[in-house]
Amino acid sequence: MTGTAGRSLRVAIVGGGVAGALLAWRTVRAPGGASVAVFTEGAGGRPDASRVSGGLVRGFEPTVAAAGPAAESLAEIRASDVLREWSGYRETGALYVLPGDAAVREPADIVDAYLPGSAEVVGRDKVAGAFPFRELPADCVAVLERYAGHISPHRLRTAALAAAAQAGVTVHEAPVDAVTRDPAVRTADGRTLRYDRVVVAAGAWTPALLARSGLPVAGLRTKQIQYSLCAAPLAGLGPFVDENSGLYGRPHEGGCFLLGLPSDRWGVDPDAVTADLALAERLADSARRVFGVTVAVEHTVASSDCYHDLAGLELRSLGPGLHTFTGGSGGAAKTVVGASRKAAAALLA
Numbered sequence: 290m291t292g293t294a295g296r297s298l299r300v301a302i303v304g305g306g307v308a309g310a311l312l313a314w315r316t317v318r319a320p321g322g323a324s325v326a327v328f329t330e331g332a333g334g335r336p337d338a339s340r341v342s343g344g345l346v347r348g349f350e351p352t353v354a355a356a357g358p359a360a361e362s363l364a365e366i367r368a369s370d371v372l373r374e375w376s377g378y379r380e381t382g383a384l385y386v387l388p389g390d391a392a393v394r395e396p397a398d399i400v401d402a403y404l405p406g407s408a409e410v411v412g413r414d415k416v417a418g419a420f421p422f423r424e425l426p427a428d429c430v431a432v433l434e435r436y437a438g439h440i441s442p443h444r445l446r447t448a449a450l451a452a453a454a455q456a457g458v459t460v461h462e463a464p465v466d467a468v469t470r471d472p473a474v475r476t477a478d479g480r481t482l483r484y485d486r487v488v489v490a491a492g493a494w495t496p497a498l499l500a501r502s503g504l505p506v507a508g509l510r511t512k513q514i515q516y517s518l519c520a521a522p523l524a525g526l527g528p529f530v531d532e533n534s535g536l537y538g539r540p541h542e543g544g545c546f547l548l549g550l551p552s553d554r555w556g557v558d559p560d561a562v563t564a565d566l567a568l569a570e571r572l573a574d575s576a577r578r579v580f581g582v583t584v585a586v587e588h589t590v591a592s593s594d595c596y597h598d599l600a601g602l603e604l605r606s607l608g609p610g611l612h613t614f615t616g617g618s619g620g621a622a623k624t625v626v627g628a629s630r631k632a633a634a635a636l637l638a
């Protein structure tokens with residue numbers, strides 16, 4: 290029981306992506322608990338980021354601020370039979386290559402604090418000797434992680450939502466038209482439902498939902514994310530990021546390689562994202578140059594995510610009782626496990 294006159298706090302979460310699903314599961318299980326409702330768009334819902342995510346998870350990120358949440362989340366997944374099973378975690382290691390002047394030591398130390406023995410800082414020769422790069426800057430530096438790999442965010446959210454429902458969360462297959470400062474949720478079928486806390490966790494749909502609710506969009510915006518499944522002979526290469534070329538990727542099921550380059554399409558409508566074919570062509574050209582192999586794009590996946598000026602999935606206040614839980618900026622698969630625990634605690638505080 291919590292603050293509101295001895296009754297359980299009533300919490301509404303808008304969105305059943307990996308962020309909303311894990312927040313619901315964390316909130317209903319938190320000490321003191323809460324009565325939780327999740328509003329989703331149902332089984333035939335839109336192909337969201339959680340469904341198509343590459344699911345790369347590692348501890349290392351180039352800044353201390355980003356490495357902490359990523360390493361903490363990964364450590365929790367690895368330590369939990371439940372989370373490993375729910376997320377389909379596959380441990381393959383990871384490689385992160387940076388320009389020579391990058392300050393990698395501090396973030397690598399953070400990885401080591403959460404995942405002892407995982408991170409090793411190496412130079413160009415080690416990368417060139419162990420991985421199939423043909424083009425690497427002479428002074429580049431890299432972080433090799435033993436305890437990293439990939440998850441399925443879609444599988445994780447499906448399992449978390451099922452467990453949340455079993456623990457008493459009500460899942461409404463009812464899209465939300467607007468949220469209000471009461472706080473309340475107005476469903477597309479015209480009902481207005483009041484809660485003690487309303488959290489908008491609608492991923493890339495969040496900015497438009499806030500705008501049509503007459504609420505500040507508060508530094509949130511959308512951006513396209515796109516990768517291609519490629520036929521590419523990249524034996525020996527696991528999950529990687531190469532900041533020098535912008536390429537990232539991992540081996541994919543079915544013998545192909547998932548390869549991506551950052552998109553520059555900001556402000557996209559998440560319902561109208563189309564593949565950027567020029568970007569897919571640039572991707573293939575870069576991969577041919579960097580790895581010196583033939584690369585053929587077989588299929589391109591284009592979607593979007595919600596970005597925040599200070600990147601990171603976290604609970605952000607829009608006023609009393611009204612929050613967002615989004616802004617993962619293309620990386621929330623890495624951080625959602627830890628971020629949802631912190632957000633649930635903050636919500637119930």
Ligand SMILES: Cc1cc2nc3c(=O)[nH]c(=O)nc-3n(C[C@H](O)[C@H](O)[C@H](O)COP(=O)(O)OP(=O)(O)OC[C@H]3O[C@@H](n4cnc5c(N)ncnc54)[C@H](O)[C@@H]3O)c2cc1C
Binds near residue numbers: 515591593
């Ligand atoms: C192509 C791609 C590749 C990625 N690869 C990686 C990666 O390798 N590693 C990594 O860490 N991260 C990656 N990410 C980022 C990560 O997957 C996302 O940050 C994460 O999935 C976002 O989850 P979410 O729940 O916030 O949003 P979403 O998964 O988009 O979920 C939002 C949900 O809200 C629902 N919704 C929207 N509007 C309403 C409404 N009005 N009412 C009710 N429900 C609503 C939608 O139907 C949807 O289910 C990738 C993202 C993309 C797009």
